[in-house]
Amino acid sequence: MGFLWSLIVGGIIGWIAGLIMGRDIPGGVIGNIIAGFVGAWLGRLLLGAWGPVIGNFYILPALIGAVVLVFIVSLIMGSMNKGRSK
Numbered sequence: 835m836g837f838l839w840s841l842i843v844g845g846i847i848g849w850i851a852g853l854i855m856g857r858d859i860p861g862g863v864i865g866n867i868i869a870g871f872v873g874a875w876l877g878r879l880l881l882g883a884w885g886p887v888i889g890n891f892y893i894l895p896a897l898i899g900a901v902v903l904v905f906i907v908s909l910i911m912g913s914m915n916k917g918r919s920k
Contacts, residue, residue: 836890843889844870851900857908869907873900 848866851873852859859865874891877899885894 839889840871840891841867843891844868844874846870847873847891847893847896847900848904850897851904854897854901855904855908857904859904859907860911869900869903870896873897873903875899876903 845863845867848859848869851869852866859869861868870891874896877895877897878892879899880902881895881898883892883895885892887893
């Protein structure tokens, strides 16, 4: 049950990060989950472990990390689309 809870929380974190950035995360639900997990790792690496914990995620660093991740992915996807249009 803990793993399922982590998937749900990771998906919600990725979804909220996409809403904050105004970008869709490629991959739909799976992309949101991946963004949540990678964002949690990135946020904890950059900001440390602090704030409320839900489903083994430190929510604030995870959300900030996911927003950074969505920003980076949107930059990469934007540059890839510019290269195709030429």
